[in-house]
Amino acid sequence: MTTPGTTTAGPGLPPGSVVELGSQVRQYDGGRVLVGGAPPRLVRLAAAAGPLLKNGRIRLDTPLAARLAERLVALGLAHPVVAELPPLETASVTVVVPVRDRAQELDRLLAGIGDGTPVIVVDDGSRAPLAVARVAARHGARLIALAENRGPAAARNAGLRQVRTPYVAFTDSDVVLAPDTLPTLLRHFNDPRLAAVAPRVLGLDTPAPGWLSRYEAARSSLDLGPHPALVHPRSRVAWIPSACLVARVDALGTGFDERLRVGEDVDLVWRLAAEGRRIRYDPTVTARHDHRTRFTNWLARKAYYGTGAHALAERHGSAIAPATLTPWAAVTAAALLAQRPWSVPVAAAVAIGVTRGYARDITAGTADPRRLAASLTGLGLAATAEQTAALLLRHWWPLTAAGCLVSRRVRRATALAAVVDGFLEHRRCAPELDRVRFVLARRVDDLAYGAGVWAGAVRGRSGRCLLPEIRGRRRER
Template structure:
């Protein structure tokens, strides 16, 4: 399967062009790609348009490495863009009415009533919008409800949309353009907050840092990258890529499982923020906290199915040694940690030898790796491992100091990045509650499954 003529890609914002275009560095994990003179001539600035077999091969390679992204507005249109919308719902007639009104009547819609307590109210909304209703006698969960819908679809593409979302005009047509790449199996939009989601401090935190919002930049959805999973609160898929569908044994995390299965099969999942969907975020403190906890309980089922992908942190051997030395807090720790960084920098410089300034590039890459290692350690201490951190704080002054530094440093970096409309104090409280809820869910699932796989970092070379 090759990219079609006219397919356009653009280098990712994290990809650096070196030596007047003779090399590229970027991707996840970071790689150095050297370009031949012929390959360099294929680029127009930072974009590349597929014109022949050579340009198709290079574009495909850069997409696979995470060094480039499709330019969605310049992708060719599909010859057969027909799709069906599947909406799983349990009660929520008001939200369902709002969604169906936004979808309109020009495309087929299948509403799957997943054992509603008031099925007549759902049926009345479906009849109002003249869509198809499938009623399940018992509640089977979102995975089972989606499966019941997609098995009835006869179009080439399917759109899953949760009842508490509202699709913006052009969302589906924008996402469908990604399927010009024959390896793309699923494309997802950016999920933002509905204006009516609330104005309290939890609402403002969630509007700026929702787990469903994957950011402002396009990306490949792959484990171990900044966009490691995608929600199917709204998603467009090839019907023939679903095969076994969602794992209906999972009540939470079924969307992550599907993403990772597609990646394991060699298919691509794209995140496209140019397409947007509004979502009714949870804004009551108790409801919001419980939902975060439930998200965490999906960790162990995912660990059983994808043990190589579930690690809460991924360290290179040198970065693990670096943070371990910092956490030791001895008089010699800073010196030893600096020596580790120097050694890593020299090793990286040897790998990028042949570029114009290998040591300068190695310094930049090493510094980035060190910052990332510190950020991951902060997340481990305050989120995934918080019960161990609390126990350690009760027994050790060093652990208390390390935790305080990790918590404050993490908050400072995230507050600046997220630009949440909250003062730092309430942002900090919401962030720690978020960590507490999610981490508790992870531990509950680990204890229930009698396994620590979801809690163990991974060391990767």
């Protein structure tokens, strides 16, 4: 089995295309040393390779440039510039839309799909099937009607079996596509190693009124952020939603696991990654989604997402871990959470030891190894703080709540994490919502999702989906 994030053998991106370093990649020693990727790595460029990287970009106009670009793309340090890739025919993709009722939303979606693109609508046991059939007929879409509701995975597979084009676009009925969404995503398939790609999923251009709608516009579960990514377990973007997903048909095999009613898109992506196939998230392309804005529906959906963690843990083990920490990060977090007189000295000693280890083993030979080593340690500490807060407030909150009843230290750590995390996320998202309501919505979001995770674990009689993963550091040369 190939390690996730690597690729099978074969040609890469076409000559003349361009790749660009990710915006979160840090450069040292005049650009000779790169730090970033997913999971984070330190990469040294050979003397001949350094000049090929100009203003953070590499044009694939020589064999050496192509090899360097492929290496950086495979490590998640660089991403193709989609505008530099040649277009593919839109007739080469078939749109598959699973739907249950929602005739009005389906009509809105189909109206935005350009002429010449074949469409298959799969009615997944609608209570009013005639309305769905009329919309499909009006837009010239092929209709497949399932006699009973079998779930989104089965509905997509029913459509997939009828696809005769090399590519398929799975799109939920409550999504709105811009005219350039599918054509732009198709350009990515100039990379023959690519199995699937997804856009950034945002709310509607005209969102519903209310604070919850404004929160969802900034912090939807389907919005994976503004930075492109190579998608695989433990990446910064570990999955892509099937709300809008374009894939190479011959890479999908039998498609989605029909036993899953939730998390089927995560399962598909992780199976593809385990096969060594490449999956990409491109936030320069967007699709619009009709987010839930009624509080009870919103809350139920967040919890529903969480229930899928148990089934994913059964299939993919530690890939679903709520946090991935190095041993030194786990010790540092435990020391600081203890809030004892020795906590800060122990955490500081660990950080100093790690920095010295980095300077000796990893950054040796760089122009300023101590500075680079300190930077690596700082990045690790920031990631540790973020993941620890997520454990306290999201995945382990029932334990945190119990601890708050008996321990002042737990109450203090929880309050600090809740406020600091909320304020930092408010600053990052810049929502059209004041800090207080944003932080409250974020905490309720966490409580609902965490409740779903625990409900799934209890029903499945396994806490595997709640266990963090302790992993050693990676180094690339």
